[in-house]
Amino acid sequence: MNARAAVQRFGKAVPSIRKNTYTRKNLHNIALKSYSSYHEKNFSALYLAPLWLGGVAYAYVNDSESAQCEVVSSATAAAAHASHASQPHDPTMKEMWKEVLAKLNRIENAVANPKRNIDNLACVDVVLGAQWGDEGKGKLVDMLSKSYDVIVRVAGGANAGHTIVNDGKKYKFHLVPSGILNPNAICVIGNGVVVHLPSLVKELEDLRKMGVDLDGRILISDRAHLVLDLHQQVDGLNEERLGRNKIGTTKKGIGPAYSSKMLRNGIRVGDLRYFEDFQSKLRDQVTFYKENYPDLNVDVEAEIENFRRLKDYILSITVDTIAYLNNAHVSGRKILVEGANATMLDIDFGTYPYVTSSNPSIGSVCTGGGISPNRLQGIIGIVKAYCTRVGEGPFPTELHDANGEHLARVGAEFGTTTGRPRRCGWLDIPQMKYSTMVNGFTELNLTKVDVLTGLEKVKVGVAYWHQGKKVEGMPSNLQVLESSQVEYEVMEGWQEDISKCKQFEDLPVNAQKYILRVEELLGTHIKWIGVGPDRFDVIERPHPLQVAYKH
Structure with a gap:
């Protein structure tokens, strides 16, 4: 079955479904044919299989037949069985099957919710x-934001x-x-974010002074x-108090x-609506902390007056963001979730206790935005071509030599929030595999590849060894992580300036080899490649399946 035949059969599927003649067996056959396409190395036909089922789902959604859930679910199960049975070792094939199954699951969700338009399902990207x-999360969000209607923060704080140039x-x-730099986007600060209101107001004032139109474009959760x-x-x-054992917080x-x-005993933004109650909560908060921190210097009455001055403006942009985001989704508006901090700083998944106090991994989209996981589509991981860390905590691939100085100097590695110099090291594949597993990245953005320009050799950490044994996964014990030795792959560097490269093929051969090797090690497609500091110094590299489909 070639791609042309698959398209023809797709066209025939929809009208026959409308007449209720397409059976469970037929849908099983579709999934199994996609399995046979794998054996025939017919990637185009395999990629078309879920699109084919999309037409089936369209018809079922419109007809709203009672059997639709069972039928599409059986097709999904058949495809899953085919995927596990084939056990492809090629990372490209693994990604192909992940994409097929993801599309089938989305179709199944569409069939289970017939009142929704299938085109508008799963239009939340992260x-x-x-x-x-x-x-470099902000740079990609800025670049992508023109394609979205709503940009939302769901975790962390100031x-x-x-930084965006x-x-x-x-x-x-x-x-x-x-994403506020996209004049057509609404920006939302979700319920999972903790907000220092004076800092927020100053940030908004600074943006206005720089010419950014904010009117009606910023919303904050009452929760x-x-x-x-x-x-x-x-x-x-x-x-x-922690002294030598300090966390290194901001x-x-x-x-x-x-x-x-x-x-x-926390205080929420929405509490400002009931100011007498707010004052009482604030006084209780001060009393609570003064009992534990006698040196605390707080003028509670001055604090109350500060909030009194801010409250009218803050309440004018305060809404129920959970309802807002879900209504936006149902109405077909595209939503992009902008992550803050990173997976290895996650309170649950990071290098505890040297972590932040929130969940800046995939789970925060649900808990900090009120967005159901079945509405997610793309989960984009942002990864530097090397690695940096601010503050204390283990850093297996950290460099203390001329290479580390090169990365810090050329990469201008100073914290946006604190101004502190960042610690620099080689890209850490075991850490990235862990992060990919936790978040389920569908694609990656490899940033700051240009910073590696000028290095004679480029290393990639590919494994940890502890007491003569290879470490499986990411150690939870920091002593194990800190005392582990890193196994490196050494690759040839490049000297050419890559900041003007517009296509992957324009990059020096050694830069291409580096990127492809990282992609191979992680088994996840690298779609965007950062080649310079400006907002559009990015190469977009289509997935090979998309290229095959177009042809």
Whole structure:
């Protein structure tokens, strides 16, 4: 079965379904034919199989037949069986089957929800940091935002920092989604974010001064918790108490604010609507912390007056963002979730305790935005072509030589939020495999490849060894991680300037080899390649399946 025949059969499928003559057996056959296409190496036909089933789902959704869920579910199961039976070792084939199954699952979801238009399903995409932060998430969000109607932050606070260079202007973001530079997008600060209101207001004022139109374009959740000035003081006091064992926080009050949330004595943005109650909660909060931190210096009445001045403006942009986002989704608006921090700083999945106090991995989309997981489509991982980390904590591939100095100098590795120099090292494949497993990345953006230009040799960490044994997975014990030795692959570097390259083939051969090797090791397609600091210094590299489909 070639691609042409698959298209023809797809065309015939829809009218026959409308007459209810397409049976469960026929759909099993479709899935099994896609399995046979794998054996025939007919990638185009395999890629068409879920599109084919999409036509079937269209017809079923429109006819709303009672058997539709069972029929499409059986096709999905057949394709899954075919996938596991084939056990392809080629990473490209694995990704191909993942894409087929993802599409089949989306079709099954469409059939189970017949009132929705299938074109508008799963139109929520996510951009997440895959390492220890500072990977360049804001740049991709800025580039992609023109294709989306809503950009949303779902976790973290002003400890996040995204920098975008646009027409010679440098924009720095901490709380506002960087998609705000798209004049047609609405930007949302979700319920999972902790917000220091004075910082938010200043950030908005700075953006206005730089010519960004914000009118009607920024919304904040009434359920988002507040970071108080006292939280920032407590953050600093905690670091002092820890001494040599300090975490290396940004001292933005993020941890204490999340602590208040978990202790259930936190204050939320929506509480400003009932200001007398708000004042009472604030006084209780101050009393609670002063009992534990006698050195805390808080003028509670001055704090109350500060909030009184801010509340009218803040309440004018405060909404139920959970309802807003879900209504936007149902109405067909495209949503992009902008991650903050990164997976290895996740309170559950990161190098605990040297982590942030939220979940900047895929789960935060649900808990911090109120978005159901069955609405997600693309999960994009942002990864530097090397690795950096700010603050304390283990860093297996960290460099303390001329190569590390090169990465820091050429990459301008200083924190957007703190200004602290970032620690630099080689790309860490075991760490990236772990991050990919946790988040289920559908594609990757490899940023700052240009920073590697000028190095004679480029290394990639491919395995950890501990006490003579290869370490499987990512160690949870930090002593094991810190005492492990890293096995490296060494590749030839390149000297050519790549900042003007527009296509993958324009890159130096050694740069191409590096990118393809990283893709092979991770088994996930690298769709975007960063070749310079400007917002459009990015090469977009289509998936080979998409190229095959077009031809």
